[in-house]
Amino acid sequence: MKKPFGFIASLCLAGAAVYAGPALAAQANPAPTPAAPAASLTPGTNVHDSAGEVVGKIAQVEGGKVAVAVGDRGIVVPANAFVQTPKGPALNVTKAKLLASVAQAARENDAAVGAALKVGADVRSAGGSAVLGQVKAVAADSALLTTGAGDVTVPRSVLFVSNAGLATTLSAQQFASAVAQSKAAAPPAN
Numbered sequence: 344m345k346k347p348f349g350f351i352a353s354l355c356l357a358g359a360a361v362y363a364g365p366a367l368a369a370q371a372n373p374a375p376t377p378a379a380p381a382a383s384l385t386p387g388t389n390v391h392d393s394a395g396e397v398v399g400k401i402a403q404v405e406g407g408k409v410a411v412a413v414g415d416r417g418i419v420v421p422a423n424a425f426v427q428t429p430k431g432p433a434l435n436v437t438k439a440k441l442l443a444s445v446a447q448a449a450r451e452n453d454a455a456v457g458a459a460l461k462v463g464a465d466v467r468s469a470g471g472s473a474v475l476g477q478v479k480a481v482a483a484d485s486a487l488l489t490t491g492a493g494d495v496t497v498p499r500s501v502l503f504v505s506n507a508g509l510a511t512t513l514s515a516q517q518f519a520s521a522v523a524q525s526k527a528a529a530p531p532a533n
Contacts, residue, residue, distance in 0.1 A: 383432050384409055384422055391433040398438045413445050415500075417512075455504040460486055464509050466497075471507030473515035492522045 388401045390411050399413040410419050418441075425432040434441065464478045466488055476488035476495065486502065488495050501512045511518060 383427060384425060389431055390425075391428060391430050392438040392441060393433065393435050394437060395428065395430050395433070396438045398434070398441050401432070413441065416445050416449050418445055418448075452503050456499065456502045456509070459504050459509045460499070460502065466502070467505065467507050467510040468515040468518060469505075469510060469512055470514060471505050471510055475511060475513075475515060475518050478509075490522065492519075492526070495522055495525070 384401060384404050386401050386403060389397045390399050390401060392398045399411045399418075401409055402412045402417060403410040404422065407422050408419050409422050409425065410417055420434065424434060426435060427433075436444075460478060460481055462478050462481065465474045466476050466478060466486075467474055476490035478486050479489045479494060480487040482499075484499050485496050486499060488497060497511065503510055503512065513521065
């Protein structure tokens with residue numbers, strides 16, 4: 344039985360986890376201002392570009408890394424990549440360069456996921472250490488996984504290819520919590 348998994352977006356930036364390597368590479372000029380204090384890097388805080396324009400919102404801060412929702416995608420950058428401005432935390436890159444980098448990384452991720460997303464493939468946690476399930480069926484925008492908790496449909500946007508193979512943007516704990524919450528929210532089977 345398929346389980347609804349729509350709320351998962353709140354846990355995973357409403358899109359694929361896209362590493363911000365290209366975006367950070369675009370930050371060629373070191374910032375003249377000091378690094379943003381950790382206190383200003385909180386979920387819900389706007390993130391600005393080098394010109395002061397809003398580029399996204401902080402979605403999560405964990406272990407020295409900051410996940411930023413940028414449109415319908417996300418990036419993860421080191422906390423020390425932020426600078427403090429009068430408007431709040433900022434990245435030393437223009438919005439155009441950041442959006443171009445995010446779009447390029449998303450295209451590359453989509454192609455890699457398309458190649459790896461096959462029936463029978465293992466799907467791992469974000470860290471790659473835990474196998475969360477196995478692909479049972481593939482649709483245009485989702486995948487049905489067979490897990491220890493039953494079959495679960497996940498949006499394709501939460502999948503990426505890591506060094507360990509096909510993975511979700513969720514840790515094993517986040518995935519288990521999301522599955523439990525979706526089961527609790529699911530209408531009773533007829």
